[in-house]
Amino acid sequence: MLRRDFLSASTALWAGSFLAQAAQAAQAAQPEPTTETIQPLSVAALGHTGRGNYGHGLDTLWLTLPQTKVAAVSDPDPAGLAASQKRFSDAKPFRDYRRMLEEIRPDIAAICPRHVDQHHAMILAAVETGVRGIYIEKPFVRTPAEADDVVRLCTEHGVRLAIAHRNRYHPALPVLADLLGNGEFGTPLEIRARGKEDKRGGALDLWILGSHVLNLGVFFAGKPLACSAAIFLQGTFATAQKIEDGPEGVGPILGDEVHARFETEKGIPLFFDSKKDASERSAGFGLQIICTGGVIDLRMDAEPMIQVLKGNPFKPASDSRAWVPITSGGVGVPEPLPNIRALVAGHQQPALDLISCMESGKQPLCGPEDGRTVIEMIHSIFASHTQKSARIPLPLTKRSHALSS
Secondary structure (H helix, E strand, C coil): CCHHHHHHHHHHHHCCCHHHHHHHHHHHCCCCCCCCCCCCEEEEEECECCCCECCCCCCHHHHHCCCEEEEEEECCCHHHHHHHHHHCCCCEEECCHHHHHHHHCCCEEEECCCCHHHHHHHHHHHHHCCCCEEEECCCCCCCHHHHHHHHHHHHHHCCEEEECCHHHHCCCHHHHHHHHHCCCCCCEEEEEEECCCCCCCCHHHHHHCHHHHHHHHHHHHCCEEEEEEEEEECCEECCHHHCEEECCCCEEECCCEEEEEEEECCCCCEEEEEECCCCCCCCCCEEEEEECCEEEEEECCCCCCEEEEECCCCCCCCCCCCCEEEECCEECCCCCCCCHHHHHCCCHHHHHHHHHHHHHCCCCCCCHHHHHHHHHHHHHHHHHHHCCCCCEECCCCCCCCCCCC
16 A cells, blocks of 8 residues: 555545545554555654753653654753653654754654744754655744745745644634624624633733634634734833743843734634733633624643534523533534544644645645734734834734834
């Protein structure tokens, strides 16, 4: 059996009911018996212990898929590299990721570090050495200019890149999209998104967790057209003198409280808010779609991910209302996929989508242009604030960092 045939058999599930059937087939399908050796796709994992490590399991993900094999791993930290060898006994270790990519020439590069300042260089190195696919930890890159560069290079070289906004791949999302499109919950009025609002609340929360919810907000509201925002520090409108170099390689940041409003192509206003230490154990991390016939709540990385409270949210009910789950099976239906956590939180669904796109030539559900949109949204918040909360049209004219001179 050819590798293309093997991959096609593993991802033929993408026809039919979109991601739900994909997940079911990913769980059930096994390759047909054959005497011919099947060569799995080779993966090289790029890590950096102490500077983002290996992300949220972006290295070990590939051990769970029969279509892939981790051929090599890189880590400039000796102790980190030694630990990785215990996870990947058959993978060749490297201290330098460039040398690894040049020597191994993998099919897929898994760019794992959470520190975003390393991402652009790692993507460029992977593309230059001929990878066919890239799976990268969020945040994507630091600036719109870096995102422009990645979009251009991936297009020119035919590389498929997917960003680990794993909730974007949840099989219940298309179910909810259909329900909203059919008017099941009335007219969507607004979308409200919040970060984790822990000690990172404000600008850092916007970067690290806000990227998740902004990505989902765009899925429902369409591309952002303009942004108006205000940023505060300890309750006072933040001034440029308070700009500092943020952790995790995000670059300049400002403020511990962020309030932003986006105009969108579907006419649904999208809000993002984050305030330091405002949440009880990250209870607010997610987004709510406020409709005339109910409130839809999406909790990041929770199961069920989506629940709805039916009824007009502005009209007090005479009797009690209850939250009802929305799963890949429908409204009020228990999740039919027993491996839902592995598919979403374990990144299997994004990886299967990436592999399918490498074969078909389609773009991943969360590709470089989707990542660029989120990066521009983050920078538009900073840009609006520095211009006294002015309305900032998108796409941005300035492609460098919005907080740089």
